[in-house]
């Protein structure tokens with residue numbers, strides 16, 4: 001394998017937010033350690049995405065209204081395909097279940113904490129929130145789950161990167177919000193979390209806490225480099241979760257939660273779908289062999305869809 005060096009560094013593409021950069025640095029560190037390469041064998045290339053711009057302009061609108069998940073990945077994938085970058089670092093929870101032709105996304109770093117963090121100055125947990133408290137979140141899943149569990153609370157849209165959202169809390173736009181524990185940990189900001197929310201209370205997003213690294217299918221050198229830092233157990237968990245998501249035709253208009261954990265040599269997969277207003281939630285689980293991840297994920301999705309019945313997805317037309 002031809003290894004990258006200072007003359008021909010491996011170009012690592014990433015968005016420019018502090019969290020995205022922390023993820024790119026972690027990827028570089030793991031590649032340096034696995035291959036005994038110096039830092040200058042890598043170049044971090046920041047790719048500005050349409051999503052970053054539009055999110056800035058329309059900070060108070062739901063993501064689906066400004067163009068959805070793909071907005072944040074399209075330019076990065078174009079940069080990969082054109083050769084401007086060699087690998088791309090992503091939060092797996094933001095990634096569609098299928099990649100464009102010519103690209104592969106099968107390298108995952110060891111997963112961080114999968115839980116959501118409860119963030120608030122005055123309150124210790126969701127249970128601690130008085131009726132009528134204003135909670136900020138623009139995540140369809142978190143909004144639906146909170147409305148389902150606590151219909152007595154008020155929700156406001158709350159988007160932007162971690163720093164922006166914390167500023168909004170400080171400014172009193174809301175009394176509490178949610179962030180991924182993984183993001184806070186990677187930013188060295190775990191102190192911001194008042195408590196971690198258990199998956200029993202709020203099942204996290206599919207792939208939450210996992211970093212994925214995308215490459216060109218034909219790039220054998222990148223394939224070899226990435227194989228050394230891939231975390232197999234994370235791959236097994238995401239295989240089940242993403243099969244579940246794919247079978248639900250998961251778009252960012254659908255509140256979906258899913259989590260697989262290893263248990264007794266196999267996997268325990270839990271899933272939940274909700275109406276966006278929280279008026280109905282349908283949950284289920286499967287215990288499965290690791291080798292059955294794709295089939296079991298699809299099977300759980302079919303089960304939840306059958307329980308949901310006609311009408312559950314009517315809001316999709318709205």
Ligand SMILES: NCc1[nH]cc(CCC(=O)O)c1CC(=O)O
Nearest residue numbers: 091093179180182183208209210
């Ligand atoms: N949608 C934004 C996003 N994508 C990934 C993370 C956190 C890190 C992760 O889950 O890996 C976040 C922020 C958040 O939900 O607080």
